[in-house]
Amino acid sequence: MTNAISMDGVVKTFGEVRALDGLDLHVATGEVHGFLGPNGAGKSTAMRVLLGMLRTEAGSTRLLGGDPWSQASELHRRIAYVPGDVNLWPTLTGGEVIDLLGRMRGGLDDRRRAELLERFELDPTKKARTYSKGNRQKVALVAALSADAELLLLDEPTSGLDPLMEAAFQQSVDEATAQGATVLLSSHILAEVEALCDKVSIIRAGRTVQSGTLADLRHLTRTTVVAETADRVRGLDALPGVHHPEFHDHRVTFDVDTDHLDEAMRLVSAAGVRSLTAHPPTLEELFLRQYGDDVAAADATAERTRSGDEVPA
Amino acid sequence: MNAFTGTPHLIRLILRRDRVRLPIWILAITALVGATASAITGLYETPEEMAGYASTADSPATRLMSGRPDGLDNVGAITAYEISVSGLVAVALMVTFLVVRHTRTEEESGHAELLRATVSGRHAAMLAAAVVATAASVTIGILDAVVLVASGLDPGGSVLHGTVLAAVGLVFAGVAAAAAQLTSASRSALGIAMGVLALSFVVRGVGDVADNALSWLSPLGWALLTQPYGAARWWLLLPLVALAVALVGPTVWLTAHRDAGAGMLHPRPGPARARGSLGTATGLAWRLQRGSILGWTTGLVLGALLMGSVGPELDDMIAANPDLAEFFASTGADPVSAFLVTAFGLLGVVAAGFAASSALRLRSEESAGRAEAVLATGLSRTRWALGSLTVTVVATVVIMGLIGLATAAAFAAASGDSSSFGTFTAAGLALTPAVLVVAGLAVLLTGWLPRYSSAAFALVVFAFVQSYLGNLLDLPGWLSAFSPFWHLAEMPVEDFAVGPAATVLAVGLGLGALGMVGLRRRDLAG
Numbered sequence: 001m002t003n004a005i006s007m008d009g010v011v012k013t014f015g016e017v018r019a020l021d022g023l024d025l026h027v028a029t030g031e032v033h034g035f036l037g038p039n040g041a042g043k044s045t046a047m048r049v050l051l052g053m054l055r056t057e058a059g060s061t062r063l064l065g066g067d068p069w070s071q072a073s074e075l076h077r078r079i080a081y082v083p084g085d086v087n088l089w090p091t092l093t094g095g096e097v098i099d100l101l102g103r104m105r106g107g108l109d110d111r112r113r114a115e116l117l118e119r120f121e122l123d124p125t126k127k128a129r130t131y132s133k134g135n136r137q138k139v140a141l142v143a144a145l146s147a148d149a150e151l152l153l154l155d156e157p158t159s160g161l162d163p164l165m166e167a168a169f170q171q172s173v174d175e176a177t178a179q180g181a182t183v184l185l186s187s188h189i190l191a192e193v194e195a196l197c198d199k200v201s202i203i204r205a206g207r208t209v210q211s212g213t214l215a216d217l218r219h220l221t222r223t224t225v226v227a228e229t230a231d232r233v234r235g236l237d238a239l240p241g242v243h244h245p246e247f248h249d250h251r252v253t254f255d256v257d258t259d260h261l262d263e264a265m266r267l268v269s270a271a272g273v274r275s276l277t278a279h280p281p282t283l284e285e286l287f288l289r290q291y292g293d294d295v296a297a298a299d300a301t302a303e304r305t306r307s308g309d310e311v312p313a
Numbered sequence: 314m315n316a317f318t319g320t321p322h323l324i325r326l327i328l329r330r331d332r333v334r335l336p337i338w339i340l341a342i343t344a345l346v347g348a349t350a351s352a353i354t355g356l357y358e359t360p361e362e363m364a365g366y367a368s369t370a371d372s373p374a375t376r377l378m379s380g381r382p383d384g385l386d387n388v389g390a391i392t393a394y395e396i397s398v399s400g401l402v403a404v405a406l407m408v409t410f411l412v413v414r415h416t417r418t419e420e421e422s423g424h425a426e427l428l429r430a431t432v433s434g435r436h437a438a439m440l441a442a443a444v445v446a447t448a449a450s451v452t453i454g455i456l457d458a459v460v461l462v463a464s465g466l467d468p469g470g471s472v473l474h475g476t477v478l479a480a481v482g483l484v485f486a487g488v489a490a491a492a493a494q495l496t497s498a499s500r501s502a503l504g505i506a507m508g509v510l511a512l513s514f515v516v517r518g519v520g521d522v523a524d525n526a527l528s529w530l531s532p533l534g535w536a537l538l539t540q541p542y543g544a545a546r547w548w549l550l551l552p553l554v555a556l557a558v559a560l561v562g563p564t565v566w567l568t569a570h571r572d573a574g575a576g577m578l579h580p581r582p583g584p585a586r587a588r589g590s591l592g593t594a595t596g597l598a599w600r601l602q603r604g605s606i607l608g609w610t611t612g613l614v615l616g617a618l619l620m621g622s623v624g625p626e627l628d629d630m631i632a633a634n635p636d637l638a639e640f641f642a643s644t645g646a647d648p649v650s651a652f653l654v655t656a657f658g659l660l661g662v663v664a665a666g667f668a669a670s671s672a673l674r675l676r677s678e679e680s681a682g683r684a685e686a687v688l689a690t691g692l693s694r695t696r697w698a699l700g701s702l703t704v705t706v707v708a709t710v711v712i713m714g715l716i717g718l719a720t721a722a723a724f725a726a727a728s729g730d731s732s733s734f735g736t737f738t739a740a741g742l743a744l745t746p747a748v749l750v751v752a753g754l755a756v757l758l759t760g761w762l763p764r765y766s767s768a769a770f771a772l773v774v775f776a777f778v779q780s781y782l783g784n785l786l787d788l789p790g791w792l793s794a795f796s797p798f799w800h801l802a803e804m805p806v807e808d809f810a811v812g813p814a815a816t817v818l819a820v821g822l823g824l825g826a827l828g829m830v831g832l833r834r835r836d837l838a839g
Contacts, residue, residue, distance in 0.1 A: 051689050053837040077691035087682035089601060090421075090498065093583035096591060103592030104690040125582040129497065140686070 003062070004029045004151050004182040005050065010059035012045055012206075019045040021206035022059065027184055027199075032177055034197035035186035042206040043186040044084050047155045050184075051081060064151060077106055080144035084155035084186070086136040088128035094139045095124030101143040113146040119168045134160035145172050152176060152183045158192060170196055222255040223278055225264065230272030239263055250274070316434040316569075323428065323441035327415050335449055338407045342400060343456040345778070349396040350464035352786055354388050366391055372648060373627045374655035377518045377620075378781060381528070384543030389466040393474055393542055395785060399778065401536055402514065404453055404478055405485035408446040409506045412489035415442040418499040436568055439493075443486055450482025470542035477536045480553040484532045485510060487560030494567035504608050511612055511663070515619050522623045522652075532556060594692060594700020601678075602671060606708045609667040610715060613660055617716045617741070620656035621723030624649050625730075650806045653720065653740065660716050661744040661798060662777045665751040667712065669769045671705040672755035676766045679759075680838050694833050702756065702825065709748050717741020733805065740804035746818035747776075747797035753824030760831025763838065772796075797821070 005027040012020040020042050027033040037043050048054045050063055052072030061068055066075050088097050095117075102108030117124055120138040128136065137160045144152060152173070158166050166189075173183055173196055187193050193200060194214065201211040210217060222243065227233070228251050236245045236252070241260030246253045256264045268276070328335075357363050367385040375382065379394050416438055419425040425438060458475030462468050485506070492505035517534035520527025528534035532553060539549045590596045627649050675698055678684045688697060721737035724730075755769035762768075772795070779788060779796040793799045797817050802810040 048685075048837075051685075053685060053688065055834075055836055072688075073691050073693035073696075076689055079689065081686075081689040083682065083685060083689075085682060087686070089597075089683060091604075092587075092591075092600070093585065095585040096583065096587040099587035100591050100597060101686060101690050103587070104594075104687060104692050106691065123582075124585040127581075127583055 002029050002065070003027060004031075004064055005033075005184060006060070006062045007046065007049070008060050010046070010049060010061055011057045012042075012049060012054055013057060018206055020049070020056070023203065023206055024208045024211070025201055025203075026211070027182060029182050030177070030180055031198045032173065032183040032185065032196050034193035034200040035184055035203070036188075036190075036193060036200060037186075037203040038188075041203045043203065044155055045206075046203070047081075047084075047153055047184075047186065050153060051076070051079075078150045079153060080105075080147045080149035080151075081153045082137070082140045082144045082155060082157045084159070086133075086140040088131070088136055088139060090127065090129035092128055093125055094122060094128060094131065094135070097128060097139050098124065098143045098146065102146060105147050108143075108146045109148060113142065116142040116145055116172065119172070120165060132160070134162065134165065137161060138165070141169065141172070145176065148179075149176075150181060152181055152185075154183065154185045156186055156188065158187070158189060166192065222257050223261055223280060224253070224255050225268070226253045226277040227251070227268050228274040228276075229268060230274060233268050233271040235267050236264065239267065316436040317440055318434040319428075319437045320434070320440045320444070323437050324444055326428075327411075327441055327445045330415075331411070331445075335411070335445075338403075339449060339453055339456065342403045342407070342453055343460055345403070345782075346396050346400055346457050347460040347464070348786055349782060350392045350461055350466065353392045353395060354464055354466075357388055357391055360386070363387065363391065370394065373522050373623065373652040376522045377623075377652065377655060378659070380517070380521050380534075380537035381524070384540060387467075387542055389461075389470045389542030390540070392461070392464070392466060393470070393540070395782070397474070397477075397537055398514075398533070399781060400457065400478055401481045401533055402510070404450060404482045405510050407453075408450060408482050408486040409489040409503065409510065411446050411449065412442045412486050413493050413499055413502050413506065415445070416490065417493035417496075417502045421497065421499050436565065439490055439564065439568055443490060446486035446489075447483060450479040450486065453482065454479030467542055470545060473539060473541035473545055473547060476550060477539050477541065477553070480550055480557070481532060481536050483557035484553055484560070487557045487564070490564045491560050491567070494564055494571065500605065504605065508608070508612060511616065515616050519619050519623055523626055594687070594697045595703050597687070598674065598701035598704040602674065602704055602708070605670070606667075606704075606712075609664075610708075610712050613664060613667075613712055614715050614719045616660055616663070617656075617719035618723040620653070620660070621720035621737070622727045624652065624724045625728035627652060647806070653737065654803045654806050656720065657716070657740050657744060657804070658780045658798060660741070661713075661748060662773060662780065664709065664712055664716065664744070665748045665773045665776060666770070668705060668709050668748045668752040669755050669773055671708060672702065672752040673759065673766055673769060674705075675701055675756070675832075676759045676763055679763070682838075685837065688837070694837075695829060698756070698829060698832055702752070705752050706749065709752065710742075710745055713745045713748060714738070714742050736805045739809060743804050743809055743814060744798065744801060746814050746821060747801055750797035750817060750821040750824065751776075753821035753828070756825040756828030757831070758828070760828035760835070763835070 003026050005025060007023055007025040010020050010023045010025075011018065023042065023046055025035070025046065035043055035046070045054065049056055049061060050068050052068040052070075052075070055069055063075055064078055068075060088094075092100070098113060099108070102113070120142060122135060122138045122142060126135075128139070131139065137157065141157060144154070154173075158169050161169060170192070173185070177183060183196075185193065185196060197214070199211070199213050200217060202209050202217075230250070232247065232250070233252050236242050236254060239260060241257035242264055243255040243257075244253075252268070254264070357366055363386055367382060370379075370382040370385060379398050382394060384390050385394055419428075419438065428438070454475035454477075456475075457478050458471045461471035461474060488509050489502070489506040492509070493499070493502045495505060496502050513531040513533045517528050517531040517537065520529070520531070520534060521537075528538065535549045535552055538544075539546045591600055675684075678687075678701075684697065688694060692700075717738035717740055720741060721731075721734045724737060725734055751769060751772050754772055755766060758766040758769055776796040776798050779793050780798055783793050783796075783799070797820070800813045800817050802808060802813065
């Protein structure tokens, strides 16, 4: 399988700030790739490097087999882009903006355009000046999705959309990938990434800290177990890979690293299981683990998330 | 909390944001006054020299630029005559930019919403801008008076001169404040305020050239008619201040009766589909600029019509003034042509302002994040920029042609003599290369120093100062050479010169091409 996007060791500085500090990003053709990171991690900078808006200082970037800087305009015909911060011409209507961008790319599919306008419930006769943030985003989405693009670069495309519109967005991305499009989707919305993406790269301070399928990433993380047992579970405290065991009468809650799950479960079942809940970490927890500068803080947050999620089986 | 809560914080914010810009304006205007005053006090010392100045000053061209040459029998009056108009226009421009930048521009960009949501009242932003504009005007007025007194001029007259300068600052701060309430786009607000300034200038100019009551209808007219070192009409400060105060009323009313971010005109729905022409860089640039192109064209054509229609009256005026007739007879210059050289020069510099603002659209589109959307569609940077600059160049050529045509037509209609129709039309068009140099500089700066691209307007200001005060200030040739207009033949007095025109055009194209190289190489702002 070829890569639609390959970035290796990419460095981009703005004065003193190293916005990208040796970023690696590989997106295979046809895949929906989630691009996660906190604010200021360099997601938008990476997108703008891919668009040839920014010149890198080191590393190599290949996009659809070409060089995004020197072949920008040829490559752009095969790309559709939705910026994180959509700025439109205040005096043009939404419909005019969609047509303008479509024609500049070399034509757009009128039927698809009408379909998307309806799906996103967007009034194309309003002046861009009067659109809300969400509506401006819809204009950019309709413009991008009505183009027949090989690669969709979506920079936090749903940050202003309500949940209904998010569903419409996910449907549209599914349709695009069914046609063979590759998608790079940067996001804070983890549920969206979980729902849409085959693979995920997590970046922080301009570096890729982790990349792989969602399953791969979960492998590296812990499982949360909540069990009620006949007797008190013994030996858990001594078992490596078990974190924060908490006992309340016959109830025990703990986190366990995936490679020690088997031993931990043996200990639990030895005490006579009455009820058991085990859930993989949510992307939320994954995310927090990667970005908790201070492990304790991350764990504390994870703890809170868990106790909030706790539902008896 | 009342409608003015938070004003002190906003004043500090304005001062912080303008800590470089505002002192530059104030010092530049003061320096202009100081340099002119010291040049003149050295030149005219005896009554004979002053009488000589007064007789040559009474030409239509100087009346257009400087007002009525009444009572030019002392150094103070001559200094005031030379400096007042440019000083007044500079102060008016300063406060217009200042007030619009800190009111409508802030609202349009959404910055104001952040501030309004904190503890700040409905009128706080406007009041803060007005306070700073007033303080800046008064500072200039004081410095102006100090510099004039230091040059050895009469203290009473100098104080009046400074006071008038400050009062005109207040008037145009009021004009800008009201204009900022009318439209939701800061560019249109600036256009309205500049239009009022241009109208004041032209009405006064025509009134002064034709020696009629029109001068009394313009605030700039009142300012000049105070004649600080002659008639010293202090009472004319009254209508100036009254006008400034009168403009506060509508401004406050408009602010109180509109939504934040909105103008008085509500946006209507537009077309759901784009017209066929909106699909290329040029089509987009035309769509975005057509309103402002229409505005600039209308203003400049009106100016040209006025200038052209005044021409034929000049002969009567000269016939009525034996000294002037003798002066023109001795120099062999045709007074009508000399007047038109000045008129075309003035219109050319204003057109250069258009060219700069049109070329700088590239930068404003980029910094607003809108260029990115277009450039992500497969349009190369070069084609995007050239598409937009095509609109700039074509509009410039058309505007310059229309300036020539309107002047020639008005002159022919007023005098019944159409023999010079072609020459006058050509005289307007012949300034195009110089205007395009300003656009070229704007592209150069956009390509290499994008953050300072609006410095292209400095060349417009310099060209104005050079053509207006260059001789008086005895600017060295190498400095004057920075004005592209300086190189061109002074039509219709001189014949069209191909060499300089071609050179200036080549410089303009060269600057533009160099700018394009920079634009292709650098990062785009997001």
